[in-house]
Structures are given as C-alpha cells and as structure tokens.
Amino acid sequence: MAFSLSPELLTQPTPFYHYDLALLDRTLAALQQAARPRGFQTHYALKANVNLPVLARIKAAGLGADCVSGGEVQRALEAGFAPGHIVFAGVGKSDAEINLALAADIWCFNAESVEELQVLNGLAGAQGRTARVALRVNPNVDAHTHPHITTGLEANKFGISLTDLPAVVTQLASLPNLELVGLHAHIGSQITRLSVFAELSQKLNELQSWLEDQGHQLPHLNVGGGLGIDYVQPDEHPIPDFEGYFSMFEQHLVRRPGQQVHVELGRAVVAQCGTLLSRVLYMKQSQQTRFAILDAGMTELMRPALYGSYHHIQNLSSAAAETQPYDVVGPICESSDTFGKAVLLPSTQRGDLVAIRSAGAYGEVMSSGYNLREKAVAVYAG
Numbered sequence: 123m124a125f126s127l128s129p130e131l132l133t134q135p136t137p138f139y140h141y142d143l144a145l146l147d148r149t150l151a152a153l154q155q156a157a158r159p160r161g162f163q164t165h166y167a168l169k170a171n172v173n174l175p176v177l178a179r180i181k182a183a184g185l186g187a188d189c190v191s192g193g194e195v196q197r198a199l200e201a202g203f204a205p206g207h208i209v210f211a212g213v214g215k216s217d218a219e220i221n222l223a224l225a226a227d228i229w230c231f232n233a234e235s236v237e238e239l240q241v242l243n244g245l246a247g248a249q250g251r252t253a254r255v256a257l258r259v260n261p262n263v264d265a266h267t268h269p270h271i272t273t274g275l276e277a278n279k280f281g282i283s284l285t286d287l288p289a290v291v292t293q294l295a296s297l298p299n300l301e302l303v304g305l306h307a308h309i310g311s312q313i314t315r316l317s318v319f320a321e322l323s324q325k326l327n328e329l330q331s332w333l334e335d336q337g338h339q340l341p342h343l344n345v346g347g348g349l350g351i352d353y354v355q356p357d358e359h360p361i362p363d364f365e366g367y368f369s370m371f372e373q374h375l376v377r378r379p380g381q382q383v384h385v386e387l388g389r390a391v392v393a394q395c396g397t398l399l400s401r402v403l404y405m406k407q408s409q410q411t412r413f414a415i416l417d418a419g420m421t422e423l424m425r426p427a428l429y430g431s432y433h434h435i436q437n438l439s440s441a442a443a444e445t446q447p448y449d450v451v452g453p454i455c456e457s458s459d460t461f462g463k464a465v466l467l468p469s470t471q472r473g474d475l476v477a478i479r480s481a482g483a484y485g486e487v488m489s490s491g492y493n494l495r496e497k498a499v500a501v502y503a504g
C-alpha cells in the first residue's frame with residue numbers, strides 16, 4: 123500500500139519522523155513465523171532505532187535485545203527487556219559500561235579481543251560475578267554490501283581474527299570469572315545476497331567443531347543480523363524475506379541438540395515502518411539542475427550523505443502524472459546534504475510535503491545537531 127498521512131498530521135510541523143506501528147507488528151509477526159518453527163531466537167539490534175514505543179512492540183513480540191553501549195543496555199532495561207534476554211556487543215566497551223551490564227546480570231557479553239576478555243574477567247571478579255561470554259569471531263566472509271557496513275572481513279576492526287582464536291581460547295583457561303557460552307559473528311548489514319549466510323554457517327560449523335575438539339561445548343550460537351530490505355520498492359516489499367534468511371541457517375548451520383541459536387536483526391525489523399516527512403522550503407533552478415530544497419537534511423537522515431544510500435522519495439502534495447528530475451537536497455552547509463539526484467517527481471513547489479521512505483532504521487538514531495538543528499519529533503500511527 124502506498125504511503126499516506128492521516129489528515130490530522132498534515133498540519134504537523136516538519137521535519138518529523140512517522141512510524142507505522144501496525145506495519146511494525148506485521149513485520150514482527152512474519153519474523154516470528156519464520157524464526158520460531160525453525161528453532162531460532164531473535165534479538166533486536168537496538169542501534170537501528172531506540173524509540174520506546176517501537177521497543178514496546180518489539181518486546182511484546184517476544185524478541186530479546188542486542189545492545190552496543192551502556193546507554194543501549196539501560197534503554198533495553200527501561201523498555202522492559204528481561205536482563206536474561208539482553209546481550210552486549212561492541213568492539214570498544216568501556217569499564218563503566220561493562221560494570222553496568224555486569225550489575226544488571228545480562229545474558230551474555232560478545233567479546234572481541236583478548237584484552238577485552240582480560241578486563242571483563244577483572245571487572246566480573248571485582249563484582250563477585252561470573253560473566254557469560256560469546257567469542258565474536260571475524261570469519262573473513264564477504265557480505266557483498268557497502269564497504270562502510272561490511273564487518274566480517276580481515277580488514278575490519280570487528281571480532282577476533284581466526285588466526286588469533288587458538289591463543290584466545292588458551293587464555294580463557296586463566297580467566298576464572300568468565301564462562302564461555304558461545305560463538306558470535308556478524309558479517310555486515312543490508313545484505314541482499316542470502317548465500318553469504320550459507321558461507322557464514324559453514325565457517326561457524328568448522329569453528330564449533332574445532333572448539334569442541336578443545337573441550338568446549340557451546341550452549342549458544344549467535345549468527346548476527348544483516349538481512350537487507352528493499353529501499354527501491356518499499357510499497358511492493360514492506361516485509362523483508364525472513365523465510366529466505368532463516369532457511370539459509372536452517373539448511374547450513376549444524377546445530378547441536380538443545381543449542382540456542384540467536385539472530386540479531388536491526389534494519390529488517392524497523393526500516394520500512396519509518397518515514398521522514400519534510401516540506402519543500404525553496405525551489406531553485408541552476409544552469410543545469412532544478413533543486414528542491416527541503417527543511418530536512420543530513421542532520422535528520424545521514425545515510426545518503428554517509429553511504430550514498432538510496433531512499434525512495436515521494437511528493438505527497440502533488441498528484442500530477444508527469445514527472446521531472448529534481449535534485450532533492452537539505453538546508454545543511456555541506457554539498458553531500460543531498461537525498462537524491464535527478465529524482466523523478468511530479469511538478470514540485472514551495473510548501474509541498476515530501477516523504478523519504480524506509481527511514482525507520484539508522485535514521486533518527488544517527489541524527490545530529492550540526493548547524494544547531496533541533497531534533498525532529500517522532501509521531502506514531504497504528
């Protein structure tokens with residue numbers, strides 16, 4: 123169904139984020155329908171969107187929480203996620219963040235280096251606790267996505283490299299306040315080539331067998347997130363291909379009896395339910411280009427400026443059938459503050475309301491106050 127705003131929101135000051143919670147609920151239902159019969163548990167990666175009404179629906183659907191900062195652990199607790207359903211990942215956890223998560227007795231730390239394991243061991247001992255850890259490995263699997271959001275290659279800072287793994291596992295024997303409970307990998311985001319998850323599964327199978335040979339049985343595996351969405355046709359494909367995603371792991375990941383397998387999805391859960399609404403402030407014609415200058419910019423949605431990402435743009439005020447190309451830009455003092463070049467829109471003018479689609483993930487959370495901009499408000503429907 124094409125995006126439209128309810129009449130009372132037509133006078134809402136712009137820019138603002140709009141979240142369709144009914145679509146979020148349908149997405150969560152489809153996700154659980156694909157995950158549960160196959161025996162997978164889903165955590166939601168809070169980094170994609172941390173708004174409490176969004177988190178409430180996600181928690182109600184039975185997902186756990188994947189956090190990458192002390193702030194996210196706190197937000198997950200505030201949203202009512204049980205500590206036993208929270209994991210804490212991240213390549214640079216501070217002592218204060220680790221202490222907070224230890225005190226909350228979260229389920230698991232996904233650890234990314236020997237030094238982190240040593241610090242975690244010390245801090246857990248000081249609190250008189252044992253910390254459950256999963257080793258985040260860098261499996262050197264190419265996710266075939268944008269280089270800035272690829273995380274599972276040797277060149278990336280994330281995870282323990284496979285060559286270091288034997289030394290890390292040896293070290294664990296001298297860290298009495300840690301309990302190894304699992305293996306974790308996350309190879310990247312906005313992945314649309316699902317075969318890479320088969321490759322990841324095969325790497326994890328080999329590593330699991332190797333760890334068992336070292337005497338470590340793993341009650342838990344975490345295969346990360348990364349499932350991509352359709353930014354080009356959000357109306358045709360509002361719900362991502364959860365069936366295809368889970369069936370890859372079902373077919374290729376060798377699970378042990380009773381083993382828990384987690385996925386941690388962010389974008390696929392929340393991207394399509396969010397839209398950034400903005401008004402055209404000015405039209406401007408240069409020698410070659412017709413610009414539509416919006417009141418939203420890279421401060422509200424950074425993805426196009428940061429990665430050259432495509433977001434579908436609609437003019438909600440103009441019904442003309444004929445279209446012409448516009449460069450749709452923001453008001454920020456950066457040339458990269460551009461939502462799209464040569465975007466085909468019906469005749470557009472000052473005051474028109476514009477929808478920038480698929481902005482529910484990594485949109486509002488990545489906003490900034492650059493140019494002393496005020497934070498855009500969020501409104502919820504459904």
Ligand SMILES: Cc1ncc(COP(=O)(O)O)c(C=O)c1O
Nearest residue numbers: 167308311312347348387388389
């Ligand atoms: C460790 C980890 N887990 C989960 C995610 C969520 O990824 P996505 O939003 O692509 O599902 C990310 C982000 O890429 C991540 O870094």
Ligand SMILES: N[C@@H](CCCC[NH3+])C(=O)O
Nearest residue numbers: 169271311312425483484
């Ligand atoms: N911020 C990225 C995704 C990064 C995922 C976190 N590792 C995006 O907007 O696509």
